[in-house]
Amino acid sequence: DTGVSQDPRHKITKRGQNVTFRCDPISEHNRLYWYRQTLGQGPEFLTYFQNEAQLEKSRLLSDRFSAERPKGSFSTLEIQRTEQGDSAMYLCASSLLVHATDTQYFGPGTRLTVL
Amino acid sequence: DAKTTQPNSMESNEEEPVHLPCNHSTISGTDYIHWYRQLPSQGPEYVIHGLTSNVNNRMASLAIAEDRKSSTLILHRATLRDAAVYYCILRGNTPLVFGKGTRLSVIA
Numbered sequence: 001d002t003g004v005s006q007d008p009r010h011k012i013t014k015r016g017q018n019v020t021f022r023c024d025p026i027s028e029h030n031r032l033y034w035y036r037q038t039l040g041q042g043p044e045f046l047t048y049f050q051n052e053a054q055l056e057k058s059r060l061l062s063d064r065f066s067a068e069r070p071k072g073s074f075s076t077l078e079i080q081r082t083e084q085g086d087s088a089m090y091l092c093a094s095s096l097l098v099h100a101t102d103t104q105y106f107g108p109g110t111r112l113t114v115l
Numbered sequence: 116d117a118k119t120t121q122p123n124s125m126e127s128n129e130e131e132p133v134h135l136p137c138n139h140s141t142i143s144g145t146d147y148i149h150w151y152r153q154l155p156s157q158g159p160e161y162v163i164h165g166l167t168s169n170v171n172n173r174m175a176s177l178a179i180a181e182d183r184k185s186s187t188l189i190l191h192r193a194t195l196r197d198a199a200v201y202y203c204i205l206r207g208n209t210p211l212v213f214g215k216g217t218r219l220s221v222i223a
Contacts, residue, residue, distance in 0.1 A: 033210055042202060042213030043159060056210065091158050093211075100207050101147040106158030 002026060004107035006092050012113045013082055020078045021110045025094030032075050033104060034067055035091040036060070043091055049075060050097070082114045119203045124218040127193045135188040135217055137203030146205040148179060148186050151213075154199045159213075162188065162201070193221045 005024045013019050025032050031050050035043035046065070047057045051072040064082075069075040079086055089109045095102035120138040127133040139148070150162040163170055163177045165186075170177040176189040190197055202216040 035211075042153075042200075042216060043211070045210040045212065048210055093158075097208055100145070101149070101164065102208060103161045103164070104151075104159075104211060105161065109158050 004092055004094050004105050006090075006107040006110050008110055009108060010111045010113075012115065014115050015082060015084060017082055018078065018080045019082060019112065020076055021090055021092075021112075023075045023077070023092030023094075023107060025074070025092070026096075026105055029094035029096045029105075030072070031095045031097050031102060031104075032069055033093040033095070034075070034077050035093065037089045037091060037109070038087075046077075079112075082112075084114045087112055087114045119205060119214055121201075121203055121214065121217045123215065124220065126220045126222060127190075129195060129221055129223050130192050133190040133193045133197070133219065135190075135201050135203075135219065136185065137187070138185045139203070139205055140184045142183050142205055145207050147207060148177065148183075149204045149206060149211070150175070150177065150188050150201060151204065151211070152197075152199040152201045153216075154196075159202070159211075193219075195221050195223060197221055 007022045033048040034046040037043040045058050046061050047067050049069040052069050064080045067077045089111050091109045093104040093106045095104045149164040151159040153159045163175050165177045178187045198221045200216040200218050
């Protein structure tokens with residue numbers, strides 16, 4: 001299967017710890033997006049990359065959050081000093097932008113629980 | 116971002132067609148109309164998108180009003196597997212902005 005993969009699928013951590021998630025996009029896709037989803041809500045945009053350049057960060061993304069896509073392939077999302085409010089599903093999506101719009105393909109998500 | 120309005124929930128019988136409406140009166144000329152759906156415990160899944168003309172693919176059809184202020188996602192024969200939250204989103208090449216969507220229930 002060559003879809004978007006995310007690792008880990010589940011993460012339980014204690015408040016104050018740092019966590020890092022990984023996303024492997026579909027090969028050849030030049031865009032990679034991170035979203036966050038809490039229970040009962042639609043996904044919220046966090047940040048996205050075109051190749052290795054981070055093009056936009058949401059105001060939701062506090063300075064405790066950082067994302068990288070070092071070689072324009074996989075991406076990592078790190079949360080420092082986790083808080084209980086960070087508990088959510090973190091979704092990654094990738095796309096190939098060749099025209100005025102793109103189709104995003106989502107991974108299964110990483111569910112974070114902060115105790 | 117241009118806003119969309121969708122009913123909170125809809126219900127359909129299995130094997131019947133379903134018409135999911137979306138109003139977007141403030142759509143701009145460059146906005147594409149995208150539909151995604153999210154099945155329980157899964158990430159969102161692309162369904163279809165269009166700009167001005169009606170579109171068909173293996174999953175659904177998208178009917179776009181002539182003035183583009185509304186659109187309808189059509190599932191031709193609903194199955195239990197189509198039970199999901201359906202999101203109508205206006206965008207070009209910007210990130211997806213998800214609203215609350217329409218929760219579709221399919222009754223066997």
